[in-house]
Amino acid sequence: MQRPITGFGHDEQGDPIAILSCGHPQHVRHNPPFINRPWVTTEQGRSSMLGTALNCVRCDGFELPDGFVSYKQTPVFTEETIPAGLKKDHSTKTGVWAKIIVIQGRLRYRVAALGTDMELSQDKLGIVVPEVLHSVEPLGMVRFLVEFYKKPD
Numbered sequence: 001m002q003r004p005i006t007g008f009g010h011d012e013q014g015d016p017i018a019i020l021s022c023g024h025p026q027h028v029r030h031n032p033p034f035i036n037r038p039w040v041t042t043e044q045g046r047s048s049m050l051g052t053a054l055n056c057v058r059c060d061g062f063e064l065p066d067g068f069v070s071y072k073q074t075p076v077f078t079e080e081t082i083p084a085g086l087k088k089d090h091s092t093k094t095g096v097w098a099k100i101i102v103i104q105g106r107l108r109y110r111v112a113a114l115g116t117d118m119e120l121s122q123d124k125l126g127i128v129v130p131e132v133l134h135s136v137e138p139l140g141m142v143r144f145l146v147e148f149y150k151k152p153d
Contacts, residue, residue, distance in 0.1 A: 001060050001114070001129070002053040008046045016040050018049075021094050022130050023065035023151050024058045060114060062127040064097050068149040076103065076145050079138035089133040097149040100126035105142030110135050120144070 003020035008028075011017050017025040030040040039045030058065070077083070089112075092098055100109060102120045109126040110117050111134045119139065120126045128134060128146070136144075 001056050001132070003056040003059060004051050004053050005049055007050070016046070018054060020054060020056050022056055022059050023068060023095055023097070024056050024063070026054055026056065028054075059129050059132075062114075062116075062129060064099075064127055064149060065151070067152065068097060069152050070147050071150055073147040074145050076143050079105075079140065079142050082136070082138060086136050089135050091131050091133050092128055092148070094130055095150060096130050098128035099147045099149070100128065100136065101145050101147060103143040103145070105144075106139040107142050107144055108137040108139055110137070 001022075003022045003024070005018045006021050007019040009017050009019060009025065011025070011027070016028050016030075018028045019025055028037055028040050029035055030037040039049055077086070100107065100120055102122055102125065104122065107120045107126075108117070109120050111129070111132060113132050114129070118124070118126070120136075126136075
């Protein structure tokens, strides 16, 4: 999944990393002849790349970024109280992740952009990737909630 660069930092070894809009860090080393990214070596070069999209394999893998914290959750929904908007394609804002937590029953979770159609249960939660359209559908009686995560302030 393509994600824009929102900033830069360094890893524990001092290698440059790009911070993507999803919150994931990604290495952007300049290591010729294998990786040719001369823009990484200067502040001006890095600044010129802000907004450029990089492929985030961690988003493709539904991986919640390290260090993100829960900041709110929905009430418990049932097959009868689930808002209509959750049954249609919808998304979270930039940088906002979520966990779909099934308390009882089963829930279908679809994410067309990532080719995902899975059944959630007490044993399998769903991870919501920021800005990616998704929907849920009750599979019989169900009780679930959604917990939202963001980068700490």
